[in-house]
Amino acid sequence: MSIEAQYSITRGDFLLDVDFSMPSRGVTALFGPSGSGKSTLLRAIAGLDFHPQGFLKVAGETWQGDGRFAPAHQRPFAYVFQEASLFAHLNVRSNLEYGFKRVPPQQRHISVERAIQLLGLENLVARKPETLSGGERQRVAIARALCVSPQFLLMDEPLAALDEASKREILPYLESLHDSLGIPVLYVSHTLQEIARLADYLVLLEAGKVVAAGPVPQMLTRLDLPLAHSSDAGAIFATQVAGFDQVFHLTHLDFSGGRFAVPGMALKLGQQVRVRIAARDVSLTLEHQGSTSIQNIFPAVVEELALENDAQVMVRLQVGDAPLLSRITKKSAAELDVQPGKQMFAQVKSVVLLA
Amino acid sequence: MMFHSADLIALALTFKLASITTFILLLIGTPLAWWLANTPWRFKFLIEAVVAMPLMLPPTVLGFYLLIALGNHGPIGQLVEWLGGQPPAFTFTGLVIGSVIYSMPFVVQPLQSAFRTVGRRPLEVAATLRASPWDRFFTVAVPLAGPGFLTAAVLGFAHTIGEFGVVLMIGGNIPGETKVVSIAIYDHVEGMDYHHAHVLSAALMLLSFVLLAGVYFLNRRLRMVQL
Numbered sequence: 001m002s003i004e005a006q007y008s009i010t011r012g013d014f015l016l017d018v019d020f021s022m023p024s025r026g027v028t029a030l031f032g033p034s035g036s037g038k039s040t041l042l043r044a045i046a047g048l049d050f051h052p053q054g055f056l057k058v059a060g061e062t063w064q065g066d067g068r069f070a071p072a073h074q075r076p077f078a079y080v081f082q083e084a085s086l087f088a089h090l091n092v093r094s095n096l097e098y099g100f101k102r103v104p105p106q107q108r109h110i111s112v113e114r115a116i117q118l119l120g121l122e123n124l125v126a127r128k129p130e131t132l133s134g135g136e137r138q139r140v141a142i143a144r145a146l147c148v149s150p151q152f153l154l155m156d157e158p159l160a161a162l163d164e165a166s167k168r169e170i171l172p173y174l175e176s177l178h179d180s181l182g183i184p185v186l187y188v189s190h191t192l193q194e195i196a197r198l199a200d201y202l203v204l205l206e207a208g209k210v211v212a213a214g215p216v217p218q219m220l221t222r223l224d225l226p227l228a229h230s231s232d233a234g235a236i237f238a239t240q241v242a243g244f245d246q247v248f249h250l251t252h253l254d255f256s257g258g259r260f261a262v263p264g265m266a267l268k269l270g271q272q273v274r275v276r277i278a279a280r281d282v283s284l285t286l287e288h289q290g291s292t293s294i295q296n297i298f299p300a301v302v303e304e305l306a307l308e309n310d311a312q313v314m315v316r317l318q319v320g321d322a323p324l325l326s327r328i329t330k331k332s333a334a335e336l337d338v339q340p341g342k343q344m345f346a347q348v349k350s351v352v353l354l355a
Numbered sequence: 356m357m358f359h360s361a362d363l364i365a366l367a368l369t370f371k372l373a374s375i376t377t378f379i380l381l382l383i384g385t386p387l388a389w390w391l392a393n394t395p396w397r398f399k400f401l402i403e404a405v406v407a408m409p410l411m412l413p414p415t416v417l418g419f420y421l422l423i424a425l426g427n428h429g430p431i432g433q434l435v436e437w438l439g440g441q442p443p444a445f446t447f448t449g450l451v452i453g454s455v456i457y458s459m460p461f462v463v464q465p466l467q468s469a470f471r472t473v474g475r476r477p478l479e480v481a482a483t484l485r486a487s488p489w490d491r492f493f494t495v496a497v498p499l500a501g502p503g504f505l506t507a508a509v510l511g512f513a514h515t516i517g518e519f520g521v522v523l524m525i526g527g528n529i530p531g532e533t534k535v536v537s538i539a540i541y542d543h544v545e546g547m548d549y550h551h552a553h554v555l556s557a558a559l560m561l562l563s564f565v566l567l568a569g570v571y572f573l574n575r576r577l578r579m580v581q582l
């Protein structure tokens with residue numbers, strides 16, 4: 001099961017010309033700067049706009065192509081817009097039921113009650129949209145989309161219109177959807193932070209073209225892409241809670257290259273957690289330094305270097321089977337003789353839990 | 356008895372005319388307004404201009420052309436005659452046709468602006484929630500445009516009651532068939548019967564006020580629920 005999309009869309013002097021496929025599991029992020037054509041592409045996939053030069057195949061079924069164009073209401077997707085766009089004349093429950101009622105009973109996998117529970121809407125069902133906060137509205141919009149039991153969930157920057165507090169309110173729900181429903185998501189965003197937290201697979205779009213596509217940990221650390229060169233560039237790791245240090249109040253997170261110790265003990269044993277390590281928080285040494293305040297030190301192999309500016313270089317290393325970025329000065333790189341294949345130690349000053 | 360029996364007949368005829376006209380206008384005006392609000396067609400301004408023409412033209416001009424078209428020698432009149440009917444000039448049907456055209460902008464414009472206010476987004480949302488075009492029109496566009504429908508119906512109704520020129524030209528003065536209140540009042544004044552002109556005028560004033568006040572009250576409540 002996978003998704004194949006080809007579109008050639010001209011709008012004025014903007015040309016969107018893409019041909020990509022993506023896994024139909026997990027969260028795929030369509031990432032790029034504003035004006036790169038992300039939303040145009042998502043709307044085309046949803047069937048909201050008709051573009052004659054298009055082809056879309058999902059799980060073996062063709063929705064556009066071969067002389068066929070299925071309009072939006074016939075496609076097995078659900079769509080979450082940037083603005084919640086709730087129906088103002090209906091209360092929350094009726095908003096949720098709107099799509100649910102229109103899906104044939106044998107195709108319903110998600111009940112209205114389940115959607116209410118997943119998005120924590122129990123106390124809001126009788127309310128009218130105008131009485132809800134921005135974050136609450138978007139939660140209702142997401143639940144409403146789930147109520148059509150979609151084969152695929154399309155999300156067009158669902159957090160972009162929200163303030164920081166509302167974003168923090170919604171992100172955990174989005175993360176849990178991932179685990180609890182297993183509905184593949186195509187997520188449009190221009191915020192690296194959201195991608196790092198939510199996405200598994202990344203399609204990088206620039207000026208109407210797909211620049212690169214691949215799993216998020218690799219994409220974020222590819223030195224030939226702009227993502228690894230932004231000021232807050234960093235790597236992400238999938239880890240699992242392995243235990244706790246009761247004395248010093250630390251949590252141990254295991255990954256393929258070793259074990260992170262992070263402050264606090266709020267997580268549950270066995271829980272899957274994503275962590276992010278900024279390139280600026282990683283320093284390199286030739287020997288394992290015993291006398292340092294840094295807890296997280298891992299053997300690492302240098303894979304590639306790229307110039308950042310006149311003074312700094314970005315180094316990609318392999319730790320276990322995961323890539324790690326380190327931004328160091330050119331001077332240090334020269335003094336330590338950093339070059340591909342070299343065995344070093346990466347000192348990680350700070351590990352950010354993405355949960 | 357304050358009212359002439361002929362005046363009561365005129366009142367009833369007026370309300371019958373206004374009701375039928377409003378009903379027909381909502382029937383025709385809704386799809387027209389919907390189309391105008393949504394079409395990307397670059398020449399739609401031509402249609403908008405035609406719809407708005409009664410706002411500018413003296414009713415007598417409209418009435419005059421209608422009289423010619425609907426009469427014995429007019430194209431529509433002849434067509435109807437050829438089909439075995441009676442030419443619509445000087446009949447109630449003729450009045451309805453005239454009123455529908457004359458009151459058209461008062462129904463189409465509020466509906467068009469209401470549909471434009473609703474915007475495309477709620478309909479797109481409905482489409483992604485599996486609603487077919489008809490389904491989303493009736494379950495999303497119409498309810499969201501609710502206050503617009505109320506305004507359209509009231510303006511269409513009120514404007515038809517108030518019309519005079521078109522009726523005078525194509526309806527004439529046949530009691531129970533084409534003699535509406537505005538004509539009846541004119542008749543009374545012509546005949547120096549100020550008493551009955553007063554009674555009828557006052558009755559119309561009062562009815563209009565009650566109707567409009569009721570509608571604006573309702574409209575306010577509707578909006579309060581909407582927003």
